[in-house]
Amino acid sequence: MLLHIRRFLLAVCLVTLAVGPAAAQDAAANSATPTVSADPFGRETPRSTVSGLIDALAQRDYNRAANYFDLPVQSDARVMAGASELAQRLQRLLDSGGTLLPFARLSNEPSGRVDDDLPVDRELAGDLKGNAGEAPILLTHRTVDDRAVWRISHETIRELMATPTPAATASPVSEAVGFSVAGAPVEDWALLIGLAALSFVVLRMLAAAALAVMRRGITDPDSNGAYRFFHAALPPLSLFVSVMIFYAWAERLQVAIVARQTLLRYAGGVAAIALVWFLLRLVDAVADVAIARMHRRSRRQAVSVVTLLRRAAKILLLVFSIVAVLDTFGIDVTTGIAALGIGGIALALGAQKTVENLVGSVTVIADRPVQVGDFCRVGDVIGTVEDVGIRSTRIRTNDRTIVTIPNGDFSSRQIENYAKRDRFLFNPVIGIEYVGPAKLREAVSIIEDVLFSHDQVSNDGPRARFSNFGDSALEIEIFAYITVTDFAESTAIRQELLLTIYERLADVGIGIAFPTRTLFIAPVAQGDDDDNGAAPAVPTQTI
Numbered sequence: 192m193l194l195h196i197r198r199f200l201l202a203v204c205l206v207t208l209a210v211g212p213a214a215a216q217d218a219a220a221n222s223a224t225p226t227v228s229a230d231p232f233g234r235e236t237p238r239s240t241v242s243g244l245i246d247a248l249a250q251r252d253y254n255r256a257a258n259y260f261d262l263p264v265q266s267d268a269r270v271m272a273g274a275s276e277l278a279q280r281l282q283r284l285l286d287s288g289g290t291l292l293p294f295a296r297l298s299n300e301p302s303g304r305v306d307d308d309l310p311v312d313r314e315l316a317g318d319l320k321g322n323a324g325e326a327p328i329l330l331t332h333r334t335v336d337d338r339a340v341w342r343i344s345h346e347t348i349r350e351l352m353a354t355p356t357p358a359a360t361a362s363p364v365s366e367a368v369g370f371s372v373a374g375a376p377v378e379d380w381a382l383l384i385g386l387a388a389l390s391f392v393v394l395r396m397l398a399a400a401a402l403a404v405m406r407r408g409i410t411d412p413d414s415n416g417a418y419r420f421f422h423a424a425l426p427p428l429s430l431f432v433s434v435m436i437f438y439a440w441a442e443r444l445q446v447a448i449v450a451r452q453t454l455l456r457y458a459g460g461v462a463a464i465a466l467v468w469f470l471l472r473l474v475d476a477v478a479d480v481a482i483a484r485m486h487r488r489s490r491r492q493a494v495s496v497v498t499l500l501r502r503a504a505k506i507l508l509l510v511f512s513i514v515a516v517l518d519t520f521g522i523d524v525t526t527g528i529a530a531l532g533i534g535g536i537a538l539a540l541g542a543q544k545t546v547e548n549l550v551g552s553v554t555v556i557a558d559r560p561v562q563v564g565d566f567c568r569v570g571d572v573i574g575t576v577e578d579v580g581i582r583s584t585r586i587r588t589n590d591r592t593i594v595t596i597p598n599g600d601f602s603s604r605q606i607e608n609y610a611k612r613d614r615f616l617f618n619p620v621i622g623i624e625y626v627g628p629a630k631l632r633e634a635v636s637i638i639e640d641v642l643f644s645h646d647q648v649s650n651d652g653p654r655a656r657f658s659n660f661g662d663s664a665l666e667i668e669i670f671a672y673i674t675v676t677d678f679a680e681s682t683a684i685r686q687e688l689l690l691t692i693y694e695r696l697a698d699v700g701i702g703i704a705f706p707t708r709t710l711f712i713a714p715v716a717q718g719d720d721d722d723n724g725a726a727p728a729v730p731t732q733t734i
Contacts, residue, residue, distance in 0.1 A: 230335075230338050230340050232255070232258050232259065232340075234258075234259065234340035234341050234342060235301055235338075235339070235340065235341070236297075236298060236299050236300060236301055236303070236341065237297050237298045237299075237303050237304075237314045237316060237330050237341050238294065238297035238298060238299045239299070239341075240259060240316075240330060240340070240341040240342065241291060241292070241294075241297055241316055241317075241330075241452075242294070243259065244256055244259045244343075245291075245448070245449060245452050245453070247259070247278070248278065248282050248374060248448065248449055249373055249374030249375070249449040249453075250374060251374060253275040253276075253278040253279055254275055256274075256275070256278035257274030257275045257277070257278055258274075258342075259278075259342055259343055260274050260277055260278070260342055260343045260348060261331050261333060261342040261343055261344055261345055261348070262274055262348075277348065277351055277352075280351050280354075281343075281351055282448060284319050284320070284351070284354060285317075285319075285448035286445065286446070286447050286448050287320070287445050288320040288443075288445050289317065289318060289319045289320050289328075289448070290317050290318050290320075290442045291316060291317035291328065291448065291452055292315065292316055292317055293438070293452075293455045293456065293458075293459060294452075294455065294456035294459060295456075295459040297316065298314065301339065302332075303330075303332065303341070309329075311332075312331055312332040312333070313329050313330070313331060313332075313344065314329065314330040314331075314332070314341060315327055315328070315329060315330075316328045316329065316330050316343075319347070319350055319351070319354060326347075326350040326354070327346075327347070328343065328347050329343070329344040329346055329347050330342065330343060330344060331343075331344035331345070373449065373450075373453070374447070374449040375446075375447035375449040375450035375453075376447060376450075379446040379447045379450045379451075380450050380454075382444065382446055383437075383441060383444070383446060383450055383451060383454050384454070386437060386440060386441070386444075387433065387434075387437045387454070387458070390432075390433040390436045390437060391429060391430060391433035394429040394430075394432055394433050394436075395426070395429045395430075397429075398425035398426060398428070398429045399425075401421070401425065402418075402421060402422055402425060405417075405418055405421060406418065419476045419479070419480060420473070420476055422476070423469075423472035423473055423475065423476035424469060424472065424473060426468075426472070427465050427466070427468035427469035427472060428465075428469055430461070430464075430465035430468070431462055431465035431466060431469065434458050434461050434462040434465060435462070437454075437455075437458055438455065438458065441454065441455055441458075459515075460515060460516050463511075463512060463515035463516065464512055464515075464516070467508050467509070467511060467512040467515075470504075470508050471505060471508055474501055474504050474505060474508070475501070478497050478498070478500075478501040481497045482494050482497055482498070485497065494562075494563055498578075498579075498580070499552065499556060499579075499580070499581055502580075502581055503581070544597070544599065545582070547597075547599035548581075548582045548583065548597045548598045548599045549581065549582070549598075550599065551597070551598030551599035551600070551601060551602040551603075552579070552580070552581050552582070552598040554598075554602040555579055555584065555598055555601060555602050556579065558602075560606045560608060561576050561579075561584075561606060561608050561610075562576065562579075562610075563576050563577065563578060563579060564576060564610070565608055565609075565610035565611070566608075566609045566610050566678070567586075567606060567607060567608045567609055567610065568606070568607040568609070569586065569596060569601060569604050569605075569606050569607075570604045570605065572586055572588065572594050572596070573588060573589065574586040574587050574588035574589060574594065575587050577593070579598075580598075581598075582597065582598060583595045583596060583597050583598055583601070584596050584598055584601045609678070612676065613676060614649060614672040614673060614674050614675070614676070615672065615673040615675065615678075615681040615685075616670075616671075616672060616673075617648070617669060617670075617671045617672065617673050617685060617688065618668070618669060618670055618671075619669050619689065620658070620666050620667070620668050620669070621638065621666070621667045621669065621692065621703070622661055622663065622664025622665065622666050622667075622703065622704040623664060623665050623667065623696065623701050623702065623703060623704055624664065624665070624701070624702045624703070624704045625664070625665060625704075626665070626701060630699075630700075630701055631657060631665055633699060633701070634665075634667060634696060634699075634701050635655050635656070635657055635667055637692070637695045637696060637699070637701075638655035638667060638669060638692055638695075638696075639653070639654065639655045640695075641688060641691050641692050641695060642654075642655065642669070642671050642688070645684075645687075645688060645691075647673055647674055647675060647684050648671050648672070648673060648674070648688070649671065649672040649673075649674050651672065652670075653669075653670070653671035653672070654669070654670050654671070655667055655668070655669050655670075656668055656670075661704075662706070663704050663705065663706045663707050664703075664704030664705075665704070673685065673688075
């Protein structure tokens with residue numbers, strides 16, 4: 192019976208190959224302009240074709256699996272019976288050492304891969320292993336019912352018909368004795384999962400041992416850059432390398448293709464997660480080392496830049512991991528990413544403040560009006576900058592409260608940075624009592640001498656000048672700079688200067704004026720009444 196089926200299928204293939212060139216041209220045209228109508232078997236791309244075939248084999252639905260072979264008239268009962276037998280033979284050969292490309296390596300484009308050495312209507316999907324060696328499993332691109340689909344090519348069908356089924360796996364999985372899960376024997380699942388778990392455990396133990404040896408040989412491992420790097424890298428790299436080992440060994444095991452292909456598919460997602468895990472830990476390690484170095488060099492603004500870059504890198508890595516996991520589960524993310532172009536416009540319109548704050552963050556970090564730790568005034572807020580974040584800047588006020596200012600607003604305000612000044616202005620106005628001109632000149636000379644004699648007062652033109660006849664005092668204006676940058680130290684020097692001036696003026700009998708008022712009262716003399724009966728005033732003085 193099997194011999195008759197093989198002869199019939201061979202004849203069908205020969206008839207179909209007779210029109211191969213014209214069909215190839217049609218396939219090339221169809222691959223250039225793929226149709227948008229949905230195929231009931233999901234054969235639009237090489238990836239979906241292989242996934243649909245594996246699903247059919249897992250459910251042991253060989254009639255559905257027959258639709259993934261490039262046969263001309265699949266509505267014929269004899270053709271369908273022969274194609275079902277081909278599907279079973281394909282499964283036996285794959286279970287006995289044949290391979291299919293992992294999910295991530297299969298093209299998800301309707302036109303397939305165009306950068307390989309195959310014709311545009313052919314796609315490599317795996318390899319068959321028979322007595323004659325390896326033979327490629329090729330997919331062909333043809334139009335079926337006005338739909339451009341990918342199916343197993345005539346070349347592969349001929350190899351299937353010519354390759355004998357190994358005796359050890361002469362019966363299909365559907366006839367195997369024993370308990371099976373998702374179309375594959377339990378022992379095959381256990382073998383593959385055990386291989387993956389064992390490789391990860393062994394590599395993780397080796398990584399822990401290497402870290403322990405390094406820790407013993409380093410005096411201060413927490414501040415050592417090499418140790419921090421390996422401490423961050425080895426755990427995720429253990430997972431990543433174990434996935435690579437699993438990829439290498441899984442294809443060599445003679446296990447059910449359903450179990451192997453399913454686990455290889457999700458192993459790609461695990462590898463992406465391991466890579467993102469490694470990069471996240473690496474970003475944290477590099478950022479911590481950079482922040483510590485910036486603190487030692489007092490480059491506080493650089494700390495804000497490193498923090499911002501760390502957060503942005505983590506967000507990008509998490510987005511990448513989400514996309515990779517969704518792609519592993521077969522969710523088409525390209526449509527969603529394309530939709531972001533349109534949705535991004537709507538999002539930008541609805542999140543103008545958020546975008547404004549992000550732009551403000553870039554402006555604050557690039558322009559550096561303040562740094563973390565600076566004492567400043569922003570609008571009517573006075574305090575110390577504690578953090579320059581992606582969205583906002585936090586300032587701790589003198590009342591020990593935290594004021595959060597969105598960076599968009601922060602960058603547009605007038606910012607006065609007290610920490611940036613190189614000296615402090617000493618500009619008091621000293622009022623002395625009304626004295627004669629000689630004493631006034633002596634007072635001005637004394638004040639200037641105090642300024643010139645102090646080593647913390649700048650020699651760049653300190654001066655004292657008589658400036659005004661005040662209501663209660665003769666005003667002498669002082670203009671000088673105190674050459675320190677610390678505010679507390681400047682207040683101490685200011686106090687010292689004022690006390691010295693006060694002492695020197697007191698020594699020569701010149702007092703500091705205070706507000707006074709003189710009133711003149713004129714009593715009325717008898718007999719000199721005015722028109723209203725009031726007497727004229729006699730002047731007296733009251734102070």
